[in-house]
Amino acid sequence: MMHLxxxxxxxxxxxxxxxGARAPRIGTNDWLxxxxxxxxxxxxxxxxxxxxxxxxxxxxxxxxxxxxxEANGIILKCLQTRTGVKFVITAEPGTPDIELALREIYVLxxxxxxxxPFYELEMPIRCDLFVQSVDALIDRMERNSNAGGGGNLxxxxxx
Amino acid sequence: xxxxxxxxFDRRGKTLFTKNYSAAARQAPTNVDDEEEYLAEKRKxxxxxxxxxxxxTGSLGPExxxxxxxxxxxxxxxxxxxxxxxxxxxxxxTNNDIQQTTGKGDGKFTSVREALxxxxxxxxxEFVVRSPLYRPGELAASSQSQKGIGKFDIRSTNFEQKLDAxxxxxxxxxxx
Numbered sequence: 001m002m003h004l005x006x007x008x009x010x011x012x013x014x015x016x017x018x019x020g021a022r023a024p025r026i027g028t029n030d031w032l033x034x035x036x037x038x039x040x041x042x043x044x045x046x047x048x049x050x051x052x053x054x055x056x057x058x059x060x061x062x063x064x065x066x067x068x069x070e071a072n073g074i075i076l077k078c079l080q081t082r083t084g085v086k087f088v089i090t091a092e093p094g095t096p097d098i099e100l101a102l103r104e105i106y107v108l109x110x111x112x113x114x115x116x117p118f119y120e121l122e123m124p125i126r127c128d129l130f131v132q133s134v135d136a137l138i139d140r141m142e143r144n145s146n147a148g149g150g151g152n153l154x155x156x157x158x159x
Numbered sequence: 160x161x162x163x164x165x166x167x168f169d170r171r172g173k174t175l176f177t178k179n180y181s182a183a184a185r186q187a188p189t190n191v192d193d194e195e196e197y198l199a200e201k202r203k204x205x206x207x208x209x210x211x212x213x214x215x216t217g218s219l220g221p222e223x224x225x226x227x228x229x230x231x232x233x234x235x236x237x238x239x240x241x242x243x244x245x246x247x248x249x250x251x252x253t254n255n256d257i258q259q260t261t262g263k264g265d266g267k268f269t270s271v272r273e274a275l276x277x278x279x280x281x282x283x284x285e286f287v288v289r290s291p292l293y294r295p296g297e298l299a300a301s302s303q304s305q306k307g308i309g310k311f312d313i314r315s316t317n318f319e320q321k322l323d324a325x326x327x328x329x330x331x332x333x334x335x
Contacts, residue, residue: 002219003219022221024219024220024221024222026218026219030218033218034215034218034219037211037214037215038215041208041211041212041215044204044207044208045208045231045233045238046233046234046235047204048201048204048205048208048238049233049235049236049238049252050163050164050179050181050183050184050236050252051163051181051183051184051235051236051254052235053234053235058234059234064233064234064235065233065234066231066232066233067232067233067234068230068231068232069212069216069228069230069231069232070228070229070230071212071213071216071220071226071227071228071229072216072220072224072225072226072227072229073220073221073224074216074219074220074221074224076216076219090219090220
């Protein structure tokens with residue numbers, strides 16, 4: 001996996017992090033631009049579609065939008081929560097379990113960022129525990145996939 | 160798997176061809192005053208989205224890769240895209256049942272991406288570009304446009320018939 005970035009309800013970038021050694025280097029200004037561009041395109045994709053889901057709500061009961069992009073050399077997956085926070089992971093094509101990682105990272109966000117009394121909503125995430133747990137999660141997933149089994153990662157997944 | 164619609168854009172964003180296949184795509188929303196205007200806006204949205212996504216994936220991806228968007232999936236539908244060297248974009252909306260888009264189809268199963276490539280090289284090039292009436296840049300924007308004189312109208316070719324025949328032969332094509 002290459003990068004994780006998190007966009008808040010208004011389109012501002014609140015977190016970005018490289019997830020592997022092979023992740024390309026991207027400057028801070030570029031990240032801010034990427035975050036807001038993605039935020040708008042996420043909504044435009046649902047708007048431009050010839051058919052829409054009832055009430056424009058998808059299966060998670062959040063607004064419909066981009067869930068996945070496949071491009072040359074990169075794939076991107078997005079999870080939008082009911083509050084409009086978007087978790088996005090970019091990865092090399094063929095990387096397994098990205099949606100699983102997104103849901104787990106959402107759980108980590110609620111545990112280590114939202115429950116942190118000093119964290120202000122919609123502000124950039126500056127919680128060490130969140131960063132550490134994301135790194136640990138990615139480590140676990142890499143080790144499990146290297147050990148030749150995508151099977152049970154021992155993670156709790158609540159839909 | 161349902162194919163909803165097909166769009167062909169030139170490098171500047173002008174729509175060269177568009178067709179709705181499924182019943183869902185053909186239903187225009189009733190709360191819109193000017194349908195023509197609404198459809199034109201929608202086409203611009205699609206082109207703009209493909210353009211911006213290309214820039215986005217270009218900056219996110221590894222260095223030295225030519226950025227190209229293959230598909231965009233939302234909860235409602237998937238947009239498949241094939242872009243030629245000349246900047247022509249073939250974009251097709253389908254529902255979300257399609258399994259593989261980027262992969263090469265295995266022998267019998269042609270992926271949507273391969274189909275779009277075939278539409279370009281075997282149908283567009285053969286029946287439109289090679290038409291004796293064709294002049295690049297002079298394509299009439301849509302079949303409803305008033306300008307007829309001096310502009311090449313795609314209805315003077317077999318393009319649409321050949322396209323429909325080809326798509327109907329695809330095992331995944333189903334316009335309900």
